[in-house]
Amino acid sequence: GEEVAQTPKHLVRGEGQKAKLYCAPIKGHSYVFWYQQVLKNEFKFLISFQNENVFDETGMPKERFSAKCLPNSPCSLEIQATKLEDSAVYFCASSQSETRGGGTEAFFGQGTRLTVV
Amino acid sequence: QKEVEQNSGPLSVPEGAIASLNCTYSDRGSQSFFWYRQYSGKSPELIMFIYSNGDKEDGRFTAQLNKASQYVSLLIRDSQPSDSATYLCAVREMKTSYDKVIFGPGTSLSVIP
Numbered sequence: 190g191e192e193v194a195q196t197p198k199h200l201v202r203g204e205g206q207k208a209k210l211y212c213a214p215i216k217g218h219s220y221v222f223w224y225q226q227v228l229k230n231e232f233k234f235l236i237s238f239q240n241e242n243v244f245d246e247t248g249m250p251k252e253r254f255s256a257k258c259l260p261n262s263p264c265s266l267e268i269q270a271t272k273l274e275d276s277a278v279y280f281c282a283s284s285q286s287e288t289r290g291g292g293t294e295a296f297f298g299q300g301t302r303l304t305v306v
Numbered sequence: 307q308k309e310v311e312q313n314s315g316p317l318s319v320p321e322g323a324i325a326s327l328n329c330t331y332s333d334r335g336s337q338s339f340f341w342y343r344q345y346s347g348k349s350p351e352l353i354m355f356i357y358s359n360g361d362k363e364d365g366r367f368t369a370q371l372n373k374a375s376q377y378v379s380l381l382i383r384d385s386q387p388s389d390s391a392t393y394l395c396a397v398r399e400m401k402t403s404y405d406k407v408i409f410g411p412g413t414s415l416s417v418i419p
Contacts, residue, residue: 296352
């Protein structure tokens with residue numbers, strides 16, 4: 190597609206439940222990034238993929254968060270046993286491979302607002 | 307030290323004035339720099355990207371990059387009330403072992419009619 194598509198737009202989970210978020214990158218983009226934005230605060234980098242391979246997961250709270258980008262499927266971010274502090278907007282972004290003179294800008298989806306109650 | 311820092315806001319400018327937004331970054335090897343605008347409740351929208359030292363102009367926006375000083379700025383000329391938003395500076399760090407776009411905390415801009 191021509192834009193990064195994130196689903197669902199809103200997700201409400203009870204504390205302890207599982208949450209799964211999806212992201213379809215722009216067609217042709219080989220890099221996918223996930224970010225967490227709590228309230229209107231800073232973007233916290235979670236994880237990046239190059240195609241289906243995890244490239245950088247230094248931002249992931251590994252005990253409860255996991256992510257995948259499988260061929261021919263939307264990427265996913267899963268939170269096991271959600272906590273109140275997981276309430277945030279989760280943004281996905283995609284970009285092309287770096288090419289001479291450009292192509293590295295990341296385009297964002299509309300985000301998924303997760304509310305843990 | 308945070309990897310990407312921006313001048314603290316909120317920044318208020320009168321309509322028609324120049325708004326100046328500043329950003330510094332810590333990774334000297336960073337190659338790609340971006341300015342995003344985020345309206346309240348919306349996703350970030352790319353305004354400008356810059357890769358080479360110097361100025362890059364697009365309409366009312368000018369991005370300036372100085373890699374020696376690890377500094378990137380965004381100037382908005384003839385500011386309009388519709389420019390009121392949070393402006394995010396982002397730096398892409400690509401290494402053999404990691405690849406991420408790091409965002410600054412953002413600067414809130416208000417353009418006063």
